[in-house]
Amino acid sequence: MNQVDYLRISLIDRCNFRCQYCMPEGAELDYILQQELLTNQELLTLLKEVFIPVGFSRFRLTGGEPLLRPRVVELVSAIASLRETQDLSMTTNAFLLSPIAQDLYNAGLRRLNISLDSLDPDTFAQISGNRGRSRWQEVWDGIQAAHRVGFDPLKLNVVVIPGVNDHEVLDLAALTLERQWHVRFIEFMPIGNDQLFAGKGWVSSADLRQRIRDVFGLTESSVRGNGPADVFQIPGAKGTLGFISQMSECFCDRCNRMRLSADGWLRPCLLNETGQIDLKTALRTGIETAELREKVRQLLFLKPEINFKQRDSGTTGAYSRTMSQIGG
Numbered sequence: 001m002n003q004v005d006y007l008r009i010s011l012i013d014r015c016n017f018r019c020q021y022c023m024p025e026g027a028e029l030d031y032i033l034q035q036e037l038l039t040n041q042e043l044l045t046l047l048k049e050v051f052i053p054v055g056f057s058r059f060r061l062t063g064g065e066p067l068l069r070p071r072v073v074e075l076v077s078a079i080a081s082l083r084e085t086q087d088l089s090m091t092t093n094a095f096l097l098s099p100i101a102q103d104l105y106n107a108g109l110r111r112l113n114i115s116l117d118s119l120d121p122d123t124f125a126q127i128s129g130n131r132g133r134s135r136w137q138e139v140w141d142g143i144q145a146a147h148r149v150g151f152d153p154l155k156l157n158v159v160v161i162p163g164v165n166d167h168e169v170l171d172l173a174a175l176t177l178e179r180q181w182h183v184r185f186i187e188f189m190p191i192g193n194d195q196l197f198a199g200k201g202w203v204s205s206a207d208l209r210q211r212i213r214d215v216f217g218l219t220e221s222s223v224r225g226n227g228p229a230d231v232f233q234i235p236g237a238k239g240t241l242g243f244i245s246q247m248s249e250c251f252c253d254r255c256n257r258m259r260l261s262a263d264g265w266l267r268p269c270l271l272n273e274t275g276q277i278d279l280k281t282a283l284r285t286g287i288e289t290a291e292l293r294e295k296v297r298q299l300l301f302l303k304p305e306i307n308f309k310q311r312d313s314g315t316t317g318a319y320s321r322t323m324s325q326i327g328g
């Protein structure tokens with residue numbers, strides 16, 4: 001059984017994009033009220049007094065869009081300076097990244113995963129919403145800034161939607177030929193927009209690999225990530241290709257993570273809503289952190305039972321929170 005030492009922390013449930021597969025335009029979402037968000041102080045208390053003592057040492061900041069969180073650089077600095085933090089990373093859409101990439105790096109952030117679903121501004125706008133205005137250039141500038149500043153590894157996440165961006169898979173894979181980037185193709189999961197899924201909204205990683213193999217060749221990489229991606233490489237390429245195959249393959253047996261939502265709910269599994277704990281209310285009603293620590297320890301003990309097991313049916317499709325609310 002894997003050690004569970006990785007916490008994905010959602011900093012905010014709002015986003016400046018409206019990706020079709022996550023929070024489609026027009027969808028009615030109940031946003032967390034400002035006063036319900038965990039404050040920086042509460043988050044740091046939970047890290048120091050609850051999560052770190054039970055064994056968490058790797059943290060990923062996500063959202064919604066984490067760069068929308070006020071004073072995010074300050075928060076990064078505070079988490080990076082905790083002695084026990086072994087890895088601090090962020091998943092972002094990079095729209096606001098370019099001007100603060102250096103500040104984030106200086107604050108101690110080292111790993112960035114950036115969503116980039118298309119190299120074509122029009123297709124990008126079609127996927128990410130924004131009422132027709134493509135924000136592709138700002139995102140690309142953010143990626144370049146992250147590269148210049150020295151974020152390493154730099155990972156690009158591509159959710160592949162058949163008929164929308166799957167024709168770009170070869171071009172996206174080719175980004176790794178000359179750059180030491182990690183391009184990862186993600187099978188769309190029916191959380192957030194299950195209608196998109198009705199006509200089978202995902203392409204299997206095996207299918208994508210075959211398309212890439214036919215043109216460039218493909219070898220299994222010796223790199224074994226800590227996350228859900230299976231890593232491959234085009235022979236001679238500087239970067240790697242990752243495949244995140246939650247619909248077609250099972251990586252739950254190597255699950256190493258839990259999630260904390262922006263309003264303080266701890267969620268032991270992305271695809272199973274059982275066992276969640278409301279840590280924020282507990283903190284605010286004065287429950288001792290020692291007691292919370294025991295609750296989280298207990299949840300870690302139960303986690304193997306909670307981990308998702310209905311692979312055959314894909315996902316259940318019925319979730320009370322969207323990916324933007326859970327943090328992906």
Ligand SMILES: Nc1nc2c(ncn2[C@@H]2O[C@H](COP(=O)(O)OP(=O)(O)OP(=O)(O)O)[C@@H](O)[C@H]2O)c(=O)[nH]1
Pocket residue numbers: 062089091113155157186225226227228229244246257270271328
């Ligand atoms: N089913 C499932 N999908 C996940 C899990 N963690 C991340 N993903 C999906 O993997 C994709 C990429 O996630 P990222 O935020 O880049 O994180 P990661 O790949 O775990 O990060 P690394 O630490 O860099 O390996 C997203 O679509 C996530 O929803 C998980 O625990 N279960």
Ligand SMILES: C[S@@+](CC[C@H](N)C(=O)[O-])C[C@H]1O[C@@H](n2cnc3c(N)ncnc32)[C@H](O)[C@@H]1O
Pocket residue numbers: 015021022062063064065066091092093113114115157158159186187188189190191192193323324327328
């Ligand atoms: C919820 S987003 C949050 C961080 C940031 N806004 C971003 O887009 O990178 C985290 C990751 O989840 C992925 N994601 C969102 N909805 C998804 C879905 N329905 N299926 C698969 N991946 C999804 C995104 O592509 C992104 O890589």
Ligand code: SF4
Pocket residue numbers: 015016017018019022023063064065093115323324
């Ligand atoms: S995937 Fe990220 S950028 Fe797109 S809507 Fe969801 S939270 Fe926003």
Ligand code: SF4
Pocket residue numbers: 251252253255256257268269270271272306307308
């Ligand atoms: S679906 Fe649940 S058990 Fe599977 S990898 Fe994700 S969080 Fe872990």
